[in-house]
Amino acid sequence: MEDDAAYDLIKEDLLIAEDEVIISRYLKPMIVNGDSWPDHFIVDAKLFNKNPNKVFDSESPSFVIVKPRTEACGKTDGCESGCWRIMARDKLIKSEETGKILGFKKILKFCLKRKPREYKRSWVMEEYRLTKNFNWKQDHVICKIRFMFEAEISFLLTKHFYTTSESDLGDELLPSYGYSSNTQEEDESYLVTIVTSEGNYWPSYVTNDVYCLHPVDLVDPQDPMFHDYGTCIFANGTCGETDKCDGGYWKILHPDELITGKVNGFKKVFKFYETERQRYVWEGEYVKVTWTIEEYRLSEKVKEDKVLCVIKLTRDS
Structure with missing residues (x-):
């Protein structure tokens, strides 16, 4: 009973704790100092291959505690009934006192292969991990898992995407979603993101296979946030127009457009041509869509290999 009471106190502390506290008070001591895992914490290396409906209390x-946490975990893992998909990519977690980077947080949602139309709640996972400093074990992470209403998820995402930082970017996170419209200022923001994303700031989920993958391998077309804003994918270099993937290929739609301002760079637009036109679900109806990628890169030669791709879809009329 004493163990139960102690765990209840830890759990209550974690539920109301800020991201910084979860990393500094629990994750870091366990990994860096070798402290024991809190009693009653689940240690499950196969978490990303299980249906949370069968494992957790809603x-x-x-x-x-996930150990080991492999590079393949997350979007591509799953089970017969569904899989976890990233809905908010890495956000930098910093110490308010020192300003040092403590780690990262991402948010995932369990997507059922067959979801009832009136399903109002979803399983959401907040995943915390450390930086790579001092050879810390990146494969150990803490995951907070909850069964949440859509309104609760929206509030959680709002907190994740926006901060009160006064940095040049207006926030201190690596964006998952793009912007709702294209303006000169917004295009500049993507370039500034590349400029400030150095070292640990550059996301760990960089993929160099953007143009070798089908769009549905990069994003979740069922995600309403994606429909509104698109999703940012970071890459080291770009593959160009000749790479093909299963079901189609990417081709340049609009060549380099010069962007000038505080930061100078280029924007290029790609379109995905499907071998066989597929229909996707949009507001409960099957429709045809057009996939595009807006690719941003700097004009500085030293950073030409870093690009930011914003993948979007539009509904065909």
Whole structure:
């Protein structure tokens, strides 16, 4: 009973704790100092291959220690009934006192292959990990898992995407979603992101296979946030127009457009041509869509290999 009471106190602390506290008070001591895992914490290396409906209590948040955390975990793992998909990519977690980077946080959602039309709640995972400093074990992460209403998820994402930082970017996170419209100022923001994304700031989920992958391998077309804003994918270099993937190929739609301002760079637009036109679900109806990627890169030669791709879809009339 004493163990239960101690765990309840830890769980209550974690539920109301800021991201910085979860990393500095729990994750870092366990990995760096070798402290024991909190009693009753689930240790599950196969978490990303399980249906949370069969593992967790929908009325009680769960905290899971994942070890090892492999590079393949996340978007591509799953089970017969569905899989976890990234809905908010890495956000930098910094110490308010020192300003040092403590780690990263991302948010994932479990997407059912067959979701009832009136399903109002979803399983959401907040994943915390450390930086690579001092050879810390990147494969150990803490996951907070909850069964949340859509309104709760929207509030969680709002907190994740926006901060009160006064940095040049207006926030201190690596964006997952793009912007709702294209203006000169917004195009500049993508370039500034590349400029400031050095070292640990450059996301760990960089992929150099953007133009070798089908769009549905990069994003979740069922995600309403994606429909509104698109998703940012970071890459080291670009593959160009000749690479092909299963089901189609990417081709340049609009060549380099010069962007000038505080930061100078270029914007290029690609379109995905499907071998066989597929239909996708949009507001409960099957429709045809057009996939595009807006690719941003700097004019500075030293950073030409870093590009930011914003993948979007539009509904065909």
